[in-house]
Each structure stands twice: as C-alpha cells, then as structure tokens.
Amino acid sequence: MIALQNLHTHSIRCDGKDSIEDMTLHAIELGFDSVGFSGHSPMFYAPIHGMKPEEVEDYLLDVRSIQKKYADKIKVFCGIELDLYSKLDLTPYDYVIGSVHYLKIDGEYVGFDRNAQTVKSVIDRYFGGDGMAYARAYYETLATLPQRGKIDVVGHFDLITKHVENVCFFDWNSAEYLRYATEAIDALVGQIPLFEINTGAIARGYRKTPYPTADLLREIKRRGGGILISSDCHDKHFLAQSFQESIEIARACGFEETHVLTENGFEPIPLDKMKERMKI
Ligand SMILES: [Zn+2]
Ligand SMILES: [Zn+2]
DSSP states (O other): OOOSSOOBBOOOTTTSSHHHHHHHHHHHHTTTSSEEEEOOOOOTTTTSOOGGGGGGGHHHHHHHHHHHHTTTTTTTEEEEEEEEOOOOOTTTOOOOEEEOOOEEEEEEEEEOOSSSSHHHHHHHHHHHTOHHHHHHHHHHHHTTTTGSSSOSOOOSSGGGTTTTOOOOOOOTOOOOHHHHHHHHHHHHHHSSOEEEEHHHHTTTSOSSSBSSSSHHHHHHHHTEEEEEOOOOBBGGGGGTTTHHHHHHHHHHHHHHEEEHHHETTTEEEEHHHHHHHHHH
C-alpha cells in the first residue's frame, strides 16, 4: 500500500540538483513507498527554465529505467509539471501537475516565479504598480488550466504569495484578494481533482508555511476539492520537507484524507496512514 509519496520532484533533467537515480535511492532511504518525477515541461517562451523539447524523450527513458531497476523497493511514477502555455503532449505521463509560472500579457510571456525585485518590476511594468491587479491576473490565468487538457493536480495554487512574508505587493488577507482566489478555486474544482499542499518555498527559505494558505485550503475543502502533499523537491535533502506540519495543517482545515497515485490512478488515504508511515 502506498501511504508515503512525493509526486512533485525535479531532477538534473530540468532544474533539480540530483539525478533521477539519486533522488529515488534517497526516497528509499527515507522510507517512501513511492516517488514521482515532475520535470518542467518545455516552454518555447522560456527555453532555459524547462526541459528542451529534444530532452523530453531522455527524461522519459531515464525515469522508466529507474522505475524498473528499483521496482522491488519503491514505486516510481513518471509525471510532468506542465506550465500552462507549454505545447507538450501529455499522453506519455502517469500524471500531470498543472502550474502557472508565466502570465501572457499582450502576447508577451512574463515570468514571475522569481526574486522579489523581479516581481516588483513585473508589477510596475505590466500592472502600473498595482499588486492586486497582478494577483487578479494570476488567478484569472490559473482558472483556465482545465482548458489545457487532462490535469490531475493544481500546482502551488497561490504561488504569487511566495514573498508575502517579507514584502507586501498586495494585501493577501483582504476580501478582494480572497475573492479572486476563491473564484479560481470555483473554476478548478470539478475539473482538476486535486490541489497540492506544496512545501517547496519553505525549503528555499521564502515561506514558513506551505502553499496554499490555510484560508484557501479551507475554501478548497468547502468546495469539494481534494489534496495531496508534496515538497516541490529540487534537492533530495528536502524530499520530506514539512510533511508532518502539512498533515496537521490539512487536518486543521477540515481534511481527513490526502491522495496518492497508485497503479489504479489517484486514491484517497487517511492522513493518519501517512502520518504513521512517517514515524518509520
Ligand atoms: Zn512550479
Ligand atoms: Zn515544481
């Protein structure tokens, strides 16, 4: 039975630090039942930030060979982290995490998953300095994810809150902000079954709590969305980053179950089961 799993990991095939084999071996060492790779899809508008189209085949072969090599020790899945505007064919993958790292503004693809200074220049240049307009544009873009194809997981739902603990670009507790975010939840629930609790920004020192905020997790729960827990891992040492805390946050927001990918697709498992496995 799969109870401890991380499906959001990056390797040296994109912008991660470890090989697919090293990440898998580390997952085995930590007692994971399963690990999934979610390489960044090629982005013609940002060639240095995703895999190159000609690298995708090798990524698939690499993950499939490690999957076979360690089949008796761990269940390895081959996924992709799709950026909304990527043209990648999604059929070869076991699962798809859909993310928005770029906004399309007047035909230009604008990256905002960057340092705070860059985010500020994006807001100044494209939104006349209005951080709330930036937040609104992000959520309106995120709401279109289901139009891209079959996506299983919404990646880092409130990615734009990456810097909020240090710099205030918009009031993330205001009714206006929460309205834009909940409108996106409404558009996504029912179309994409799962939202991840993503601890990646904790590992990288930007945030103390995972994406999405507890307020938004409660809204996801109220509207019938499911969750899974991941660390958006770019370095094997952070594979289980803040999983324990995420279980507690999920519980406090009303969830009793998380989800894991199995050979039969995504299945719910009690948060308690995952917690038990973490003690081993
Ligand atoms: Zn991402
Ligand atoms: Zn990622």
